[in-house]
Amino acid sequence: MNNRREISDYIFIIIGIVFLVYFALANGLFIIFLPFYVLFSLIFERKGIDGAFRRVVYIYGHFALATCWPYIRYRVTGKETHPDHGPVVYVINHPSAADAYFTAKYALCHTVMFVRGWPFKIPIYGSIMRRSGYVNIEEQSLSDFIQNRGREIVKKQVSMLFFPEGHRSRDGRLHRFRSGAFFISCSFNIPVIPVCIKGTEKFLSKIKPGFRPSMVDIHLLPPVLPERFSGENRAYDMKQAVHGQIKEFLGE
Amino acid sequence: MESSHNNVEEKVKIVLVDEFELDEAELSPDATLYDDLGLDSLDSVDLVVALEKAFNFKISREKDEETIRAIRTINDIYDFINAKQADI
Numbered sequence: 065m066n067n068r069r070e071i072s073d074y075i076f077i078i079i080g081i082v083f084l085v086y087f088a089l090a091n092g093l094f095i096i097f098l099p100f101y102v103l104f105s106l107i108f109e110r111k112g113i114d115g116a117f118r119r120v121v122y123i124y125g126h127f128a129l130a131t132c133w134p135y136i137r138y139r140v141t142g143k144e145t146h147p148d149h150g151p152v153v154y155v156i157n158h159p160s161a162a163d164a165y166f167t168a169k170y171a172l173c174h175t176v177m178f179v180r181g182w183p184f185k186i187p188i189y190g191s192i193m194r195r196s197g198y199v200n201i202e203e204q205s206l207s208d209f210i211q212n213r214g215r216e217i218v219k220k221q222v223s224m225l226f227f228p229e230g231h232r233s234r235d236g237r238l239h240r241f242r243s244g245a246f247f248i249s250c251s252f253n254i255p256v257i258p259v260c261i262k263g264t265e266k267f268l269s270k271i272k273p274g275f276r277p278s279m280v281d282i283h284l285l286p287p288v289l290p291e292r293f294s295g296e297n298r299a300y301d302m303k304q305a306v307h308g309q310i311k312e313f314l315g316e
Numbered sequence: 317m318e319s320s321h322n323n324v325e326e327k328v329k330i331v332l333v334d335e336f337e338l339d340e341a342e343l344s345p346d347a348t349l350y351d352d353l354g355l356d357s358l359d360s361v362d363l364v365v366a367l368e369k370a371f372n373f374k375i376s377r378e379k380d381e382e383t384i385r386a387i388r389t390i391n392d393i394y395d396f397i398n399a400k401q402a403d404i
Contacts, residue, residue, distance in 0.1 A: 206358060240337050243358050296377065300365040 076274025083135070083275050090131040094124060095188065111174065111220075117196040118174050118222075125168025135277050136162075136267055140170050142284035146257065150174060150223035152287065153249045153256045157238050157310055158227040160264035167225060170259060170282050175223040178244065180231075197222070206244050210251045218252045228303070236265050238316055241307045246299040255287035258306045260313045285309055324397050327370050328390065335366045345391040360384065367393070373400060 101123060105116035129138065150172050156163065167175065177193070181202040184190040197217070199209065217224065228241035249256045263280035288309075293301045332338045338353055349355045355363070364375050364384060375384070387393055 240335065242356075243362055247358075297365045297368075300362055303362075 073273055076272070076276055078274075080274040087128075087131065091128075094127055114195060114197040115174060115220075117192055118176070121192060121196050122168050122173040125165055128165050129169065135275075136280065137278075138166065138169060138263075138280040138282060140282045140284070142286075143170065145286040146170075146284055147255065147287065150221045151218050151252070151254050152223045153245050153254055154223065154225040154259055155228050155241070155245050155256055155306055155310075156225070156259035156261055157314065158229050158232045159236055159261065160268045161232055162264045162268045163227070163232070163261055166261065166264070166280060166282060170284055171225055172223050174221065175225050176217060177225045178227075199224075201244070206247055210248065214248060214252065218254065224248060228307075233265070238307070238311050238314055241303050243299055243303050246303040246306070250290045250293070250299045250302065253290055255289050256302065256306055257287050258285040258310050258313075259283070260285065260310050262314065283313060285313060324394055324401070328367070328393050328397065331363070331366045331370050332390070335362060343390055345389065345394070347390050348388050349390070349393075350388070360387070363393075367397065371397060371401070375400070 098120060101120045102113075102116045105111070105119040106113065109115060109119060111119070129136065152172070154167075154171055154175065164177065167177070176197045176199055178199045178201050179193070181200050184193060184198075184200055199213070204213070224245070226245035228245050229239045230242050233239055245256065248254075260283045261280065263278045266276055266278040267280070268275060288302065288306055290298065290302060293299075293305075295301075329340060329343050332343055332353075333340055336353070336355060336359065342353060347353055349360070349363075364377075368375050383396060383399075387396060
């Protein structure tokens with residue numbers, strides 16, 4: 065039995081290596097055309113240089129997932145309750161490193177992600193993230209963000225996306241949430257969209273090696289409005305409520 | 317008096333385990349919240365709310381600000397809660 069499991073692990077490691085080479089080549093092709101996408105977006109969308117890069121990231125998300133089909137398939141539900149313009153705050157559970165690729169499938173194009181410092185060090189990705197206005201949570205405090213950059217982001221009607229667990233889940237379960245997203249929602253009076261993602265942990269697991277075929281289910285829960293909560297602990301109460309909703313949907 | 321202190325310690329540990337998913341074995345009185353337990357400044361805001369709910373009293377963000385800021389270890393939390401309870 066163990067022997068059979070090891071053999072299947074080796075097969076998925078080989079598939080993983082082939083997949084990585086193929087994905088790197090596909091990315092290379094995308095990067096060749098990157099300046100054209102930026103220029104096109106600058107001319108026709110007029111959302112500034114950061115907006116042009118956000119459009120590129122959005123297109124890239126669709127492109128990256130298209131290159132993985134049918135090895136990775138996905139289904140998005142619950143979009144009918146989603147507002148058609150920003151700003152909103154997305155909060156999403158984080159079972160796998162692959163989760164970020166799926167944002168283009170449910171989030172508005174002009175969305176900035178809140179991430180730790182290390183992804184900014186990834187060649188090309190980091191530079192594009194910085195140019196798109198992504199926020200390095202290790203570089204500034206929440207209060208500074210709310211008083212300065214946050215105002216600009218909201219004024220531009222750009223949405224924000226958080227993985228409130230702070231890192232991907234090591235055991236596939238939903239862990240505690242940090243409060244940052246909810247403080248921002250309450251400070252700017254903008255809705256939180258809870259997003260539940262299942263299946264990415266099968267594709268890129270922390271436990272099993274290699275890449276495995278998977279079906280990813282993404283479900284958007286109805287917006288949670290900060291007006292529903294009152295008092296000085298409203299951000300905390302909102303966090304608990306949203307955590308409970310996502311946990312319930314995930315069946316934990 | 318001794319049992320009330322034990323009760324405080326138990327409740328604080330429950331808050332830290334439930335709210336921050338910390339391992340109870342790590343919760344020695346000298347453990348520092350930021351360096352040893354990995355909490356951050358935002359967590360301290362959540363900690364205040366969780367303590368309020370667990371002990372059913374109000375912690376004033378203005379009046380108690382200095383004391384809250386000075387909390388570094390779990391022992392400091394015990395002292396803070398005991399002092400608050402003595403005030404009531």
